[in-house]
Amino acid sequence: MTPGSSGAGQVAPRTRPDHDVADLALAPAGQARIEWADAQMPVLRQIRERFARERPLDGVRVAACLHVTAETANLARTLQAGGGSVALCSANPLSTQDDVAAALAVDHGVEVRAVRGEDLDAYVEHVGALLEGAPQITIDDGADLLVTAAGRPWPP
Numbered sequence: 001m002t003p004g005s006s007g008a009g010q011v012a013p014r015t016r017p018d019h020d021v022a023d024l025a026l027a028p029a030g031q032a033r034i035e036w037a038d039a040q041m042p043v044l045r046q047i048r049e050r051f052a053r054e055r056p057l058d059g060v061r062v063a064a065c066l067h068v069t070a071e072t073a074n075l076a077r078t079l080q081a082g083g084g085s086v087a088l089c090s091a092n093p094l095s096t097q098d099d100v101a102a103a104l105a106v107d108h109g110v111e112v113r114a115v116r117g118e119d120l121d122a123y124v125e126h127v128g129a130l131l132e133g134a135p136q137i138t139i140d141d142g143a144d145l146l147v148t149a150a151g152r153p154w155p156p
Contacts, residue, residue: 019105020113020126022098030070030103034077037070044074051082058083063135065127065145067095068114073103076110087133089126090114091142 038045051057062084066072076086088110090096096116104110111133113126127148140146 026099027106030099
C-alpha cells in the first residue's frame, strides 16, 4: 500500500491542511505575476486549452517538486485543465515566489507547500505531504520526491 492510500485504489482522507504558504494575502500579486508569465508562454497556453477540451488527466493525482515560480504555476494550471489534481512543493526554497504560492492556493486550488527560505525540516515535511496523496504521476527536478517515494532514507 502506498502512503496515503487505503487500498483498492482509494486515497485516505488528508489530515493536513492543503497548503503551507508564507501569506495568503500575497495572492493578488502572485496572480498578476502568473498572468504575466502566461502571456509569455503561448505554447503552454495552447496545451492548456487542448487539455481543457480533452481532459487526458481526468482523476489523476500529480505531485510536483519544482521551483515554485510563475512559470511553474502555469504548468500546474495546465495539468489541472487536463483534469489532474495537482500538489506542489518547492524543490528549492530559495527560488520560491511566496506570492505565486499564495495565488496557487487561493485562486487555483492547488495543494501547495512552499515558503521562501523554509528550513530542511519543513522541506522534508512538504515532500512527505505530497506523497501522502498517493500520486500517480510525479514531476521532480531534484529527485527528492522520487527518492522519498522509493523508501530510501532522505536526507542522507
